[in-house]
Amino acid sequence: MTLVRVLAFSVVVLLAYTLFANILPQVQSDPPTDEAPVAADGLDMPAMIAWGERLFSGKGTCTLCHNDLGRAPDLLKLNLAETWADRLxxxxxxxxxxxxxxxxxxxxxxxxxMVDTSAYVVPGFGKKGTNDTVSPMPAVDxxxxxxxxxxxxxxxxxxxxxxGVDVTVPLPTGDDGEDVAGDDEDGEEEGPAESAQVALDKYxxxxxxxxxxxxxxxxxxxHSLGAKLGRDGIREAILDPNATIAEGFEADMMPDDFGDQMRVSELDMIIDYLMTLDAKGDAQ
Ligand code: HEC
Ligand code: HEC
Incomplete structure (x- = not known):
């Protein structure tokens, strides 16, 4: 009798684990970290600052470029209190x-x-061939x-x-509308992207x-990656960017965790779509 009970218990525990393991990847693929705090209109400044920090490495994707690899100024080391006068x-x-x-x-x-990125281009960081007049940073709005x-x-x-300077931005008010509630609350981000183009922007x-x-x-x-890399090559370039480095570029520039973030359906859509693009980037 006891043996049957123990066995039954083990089966339940095993099932629970299996179920959990199956649910986990979906839970993780949601963007969990940078949503607006639930009551953004009641936010105090320390909470606002903490939210900004999450946006910096999360939805804002600032750390893709602003890190210690030298692609963009390392904002976490930059002392703006000292540099602003020089910049202006x-x-x-x-x-x-x-x-x-x-x-x-x-x-x-x-x-x-953030919004008018070429208003000032930090010397040495401009788009190639523009003599530091055009910034490679996309407008983040x-x-x-x-x-x-x-x-x-x-x-x-x-x-x-x-x-270390005074924080001068206003706290959110209830009038900031949908932004305060957080863009993710409408569920748009939750499901897989509906097309390859949307997925290419989303990621x-x-x-x-x-x-x-x-x-x-x-x-x-x-463009024309079908001829250059083929389906498997494109898949590898996305999931394991450092396996092969495209000519003229350096290793460690492309994030290597898309495999953890993307749904399989999104990856397949992106690969299918990239296979169709000709040398001008038009779908055939
Ligand atoms: C695709 C790469 C990329 C992303 C993503 C990016 N930046 Fe940048 N950013 C740059 C580059 C390159 C520069 C230097 C050229 C310039 O001044 O525009 C720069 C410059 C800046 C500067 C001026 C730095 C200075 O030394 O004066 C600030 C501030 C800044 N970015 C903030 C941000 C924030 C905040 C985010 C996220 C919301 C962000 N950037 C996302 C590439 C990027
Ligand atoms: C922060 C910048 C950055 C982001 C974001 C990024 N990549 Fe890349 N990607 C690169 C760089 C730099 C290279 C060249 C170095 C290398 O091969 O790893 C590259 C290489 C590639 C290649 C190989 C191209 C060739 O000609 O061999 C493919 C395919 C690719 N990326 C697809 C993607 C897809 C799809 C996404 C979005 C899911 C993406 N990349 C996001 C920077 C980025």
Whole structure:
């Protein structure tokens, strides 16, 4: 009798584990970290700053480029309290923060860096061949990153706080509308992307690669890859980017965790779609 009970118990435990293991990948593929706190309109400044920090490595995808690999200035090491005057005083600075001082100038400069990225290009970081007049950074209030006004404020709060100056951005009010509730709440992000083009934006491929007419050039254009790599080569390039490095580019530039983030259906859609693109990036 006892033996039967023990066995029955083991079976239940095993089933529970199996079930859990099957559910887990789906739970993980949801974007969990950077949603707006539930009551964003009641947020205090420390919570706003903490939210900005999550956006920095999460939805904002800032750490894809702003890290210690040298593709973009390492924002976590940058001391804006020291650099702002130099940035604004530079002859190439064409932005709106001229004449402002200190924390106020830093707020304008940071916002501009995100939405009007070529207003000032940090020397040595411009798009190739543009003599540092055009920034390779995509505007983060547009697709694919699509941050809201409130989310950008949270990022500015985080970066101002890190730099040790006063945080000058306003706290969210109830009037900020849907942005405050968080873009993810409508469930759009939950399901798999409905087309390859949407998936390429969702996973920020188009922020680095010329695809969907993005013109981005941090990585090679995703054109005529069918002939170059074939289906298996494309799959490997996405799941294990460092297995082969595209000519003219360096290792460790492309994130290597897309395999953990993507649904199988999304990966297949992307591969199918890339297989059809000709040398101009048009679908055949
Ligand atoms: C695809 C790569 C990429 C992404 C993603 C990206 N940036 Fe940048 N960013 C750059 C590059 C390259 C520069 C330097 C050229 C320039 O000044 O525009 C830069 C410059 C900046 C600067 C000015 C730095 C300075 O030294 O004055 C700020 C501030 C900034 N980015 C903030 C952000 C934030 C915040 C995010 C996320 C919401 C972000 N960036 C996402 C590539 C990127
Ligand atoms: C942060 C920038 C970045 C992001 C985001 C990114 N890539 Fe890349 N990708 C690169 C760079 C740089 C290379 C070239 C170095 C290498 O081969 O690893 C590359 C290489 C590739 C290649 C090989 C191209 C060739 O000509 O051999 C493919 C295919 C590719 N990426 C697809 C994707 C897809 C699909 C996504 C989105 C799921 C994506 N990449 C996201 C930067 C990026």
């Amino acid at each position: 005083g530079n002859a190439n600075y064409e932005g709106e923060a001229k004449g402002e001082e200190g924390a106020a100038a830093i707020e304008i400069y940071l916002r501009e860096s 547009a697709a694919p990153i699509s941050l809201s006004e409130v989310e950008m404020n949270a990022l500015i709060a985080f970066l101002q706080d890190r730099t 920020t491929c188009s922020a680095c690669h010329d695809v969907n007419d993005s013109g981005a050039d941090a990585g090679p254009p995703l």
